Amino acid sequence: MPAADVLVVGGGPAGCVAAWEAAAAGAGHVLLVERDRAIGAPVRCGEGVGSAGLREFLDPDGAPWVSRRISKVIFWAPDDTEVVLAGEDVGYILDRTRFEPALAERASGAGAEVRISTEAVGIEREDGRWRVTLRGPQGDETWTTRVVIGADGVETMVGRWAGLDTRVAARHMASMAQYIVGNIAFDPDAIYMQFGPSVAPGGYAWIFPKGVGIANVGLGVVALRSDGRSARQYLDDYVRRHFPDGTVTAMTVGGVITSPTLRRTFGDGILLAGDAAHMINPLSGGGIVAAMKAGRLAGRHAARAIREGDTSARNLSAYRDDWMRLLGDAHELYYRLKETIDKFDDDFFNRLARTVNRIPLEKRTLARVVTSALVHHPALLPVAAQLFVQEFC
Numbered sequence: 001m002p003a004a005d006v007l008v009v010g011g012g013p014a015g016c017v018a019a020w021e022a023a024a025a026g027a028g029h030v031l032l033v034e035r036d037r038a039i040g041a042p043v044r045c046g047e048g049v050g051s052a053g054l055r056e057f058l059d060p061d062g063a064p065w066v067s068r069r070i071s072k073v074i075f076w077a078p079d080d081t082e083v084v085l086a087g088e089d090v091g092y093i094l095d096r097t098r099f100e101p102a103l104a105e106r107a108s109g110a111g112a113e114v115r116i117s118t119e120a121v122g123i124e125r126e127d128g129r130w131r132v133t134l135r136g137p138q139g140d141e142t143w144t145t146r147v148v149i150g151a152d153g154v155e156t157m158v159g160r161w162a163g164l165d166t167r168v169a170a171r172h173m174a175s176m177a178q179y180i181v182g183n184i185a186f187d188p189d190a191i192y193m194q195f196g197p198s199v200a201p202g203g204y205a206w207i208f209p210k211g212v213g214i215a216n217v218g219l220g221v222v223a224l225r226s227d228g229r230s231a232r233q234y235l236d237d238y239v240r241r242h243f244p245d246g247t248v249t250a251m252t253v254g255g256v257i258t259s260p261t262l263r264r265t266f267g268d269g270i271l272l273a274g275d276a277a278h279m280i281n282p283l284s285g286g287g288i289v290a291a292m293k294a295g296r297l298a299g300r301h302a303a304r305a306i307r308e309g310d311t312s313a314r315n316l317s318a319y320r321d322d323w324m325r326l327l328g329d330a331h332e333l334y335y336r337l338k339e340t341i342d343k344f345d346d347d348f349f350n351r352l353a354r355t356v357n358r359i360p361l362e363k364r365t366l367a368r369v370v371t372s373a374l375v376h377h378p379a380l381l382p383v384a385a386q387l388f389v390q391e392f393c
């Protein structure tokens with residue numbers, strides 16, 4: 001029976017970085033399997049990432065997997081009042097069909113084996129190891145491994161197979177719909193976000209430029225908060241209103257989990273990373289950088305546990321502790337903030353936009369916008385204070 005030391009399920013950002021880090025940390029034979037025919041495709045994502053987080057992994061300057069460099073964030077209130085936040089190096093819109101292959105190349109460069117068109121269809125615990133059944137072009141094959149890293153995304157099965165509770169409450173699942181829309185006018189150096197229950201209840205709408213005149217235009221909706229329309233119907237109305245002459249050339253739908261990290265992201269010989277472990281920023285719905293950071297931790301902890309000859313849940317629990325310190329605690333904070341913001345009506349956002357526009361552009365920061373939003377909600381002032389600390393310290 002073929003054997004790996006670490007078997008990573010899923011070739012998204014979490015899985016590629018987990019395989020990269022595990023191999024680089026000397027975990028032994030690292031196997032990464034991706035069920036789709038290509039790493040990075042199909043794309044179900046707005047592809048926006050913050051600059052600082054991205055730069056921890058790859059250098060975006062001149063990289064072929066960057067669609068657009070972003071230097072501005074523009075918020076639209078429900079009544080279209082515009083609030084501009086400007087910065088030098090805000091972030092990037094990726095081309096994920098090329099970005100994830102670049103990560104997979106790093107994994108294979110560090111010594112990991114990468115297999116596409118290969119799906120994990122079941123795992124079983126036996127004699128202190130996992131037996132993983134893989135379904136590939138040549139049929140089924142069973143591998144043994146010391147550590148499985150489940151990086152299999154929002155619909156994770158690996159966690160469930162391992163007996164971890166990965167259930168998601170309906171109120172924590174946002175349905176996303178996105179079009180690529182061409183032939184439209186907007187600032188190609190800015191990302192746009194529009195909040196308000198009439199626009200996208202429980203979520204927000206976004207315009208993320210892929211180039212001049214072409215953008216990912218999408219929105220997320222929590223079904224329990226909607227007026228009965230689906231995310232796609234909200235999006236159709238949105239595009240009709242803002243870009244009646246735009247040309248829609250592609251569509252994608254998907255789910256984003258807006259609850260904080262799972263209580264248990266580890267077990268005997270198993271770690272979950274990225275969307276599979278609900279490691280998405282609940283406020284922004286951004287999960288790419290979080291998935292990479294989780295993958296890095298998972299890969300390192302897997303390698304450490306193998307080195308120590310102890311892949312028990314007890315020894316791997318340090319992975320969750322490290323994650324909570326790194327981002328998990330912040331996600332709890334964003335979750336609480338989102339719960340409050342979700343209660344605001346359109347009028348609140350319209351008034352907020354006008355208040356924030358009174359702050360001079362050079363002094364406008366995300367933390368200041370949030371603080372303005374919270375002025376009338378004193379119970380949340382400690383949250384605003386913590387955001388300030390995160391932004392400035």
Ligand code: FAD
Nearest residue numbers: 010012013014035045046047048120153254274275287288
């Ligand atoms: P994924 O990227 O989902 O990767 C999981 C991989 O595992 C997939 O390739 C899948 O094919 C594979 N897989 C699953 N099961 C198996 C199996 N059994 N065997 C083998 N392979 C398997 N985040 C941002 O940061 N910025 C954005 O702009 C943004 N926009 C979004 C827009 C939409 C419409 C949606 C739905 C999400 C968006 N997100 C965004 C979230 C982001 O896409 C995810 O958080 C991120 O992709 C998580 O990475 P991951 O590696 O955990 O999972």
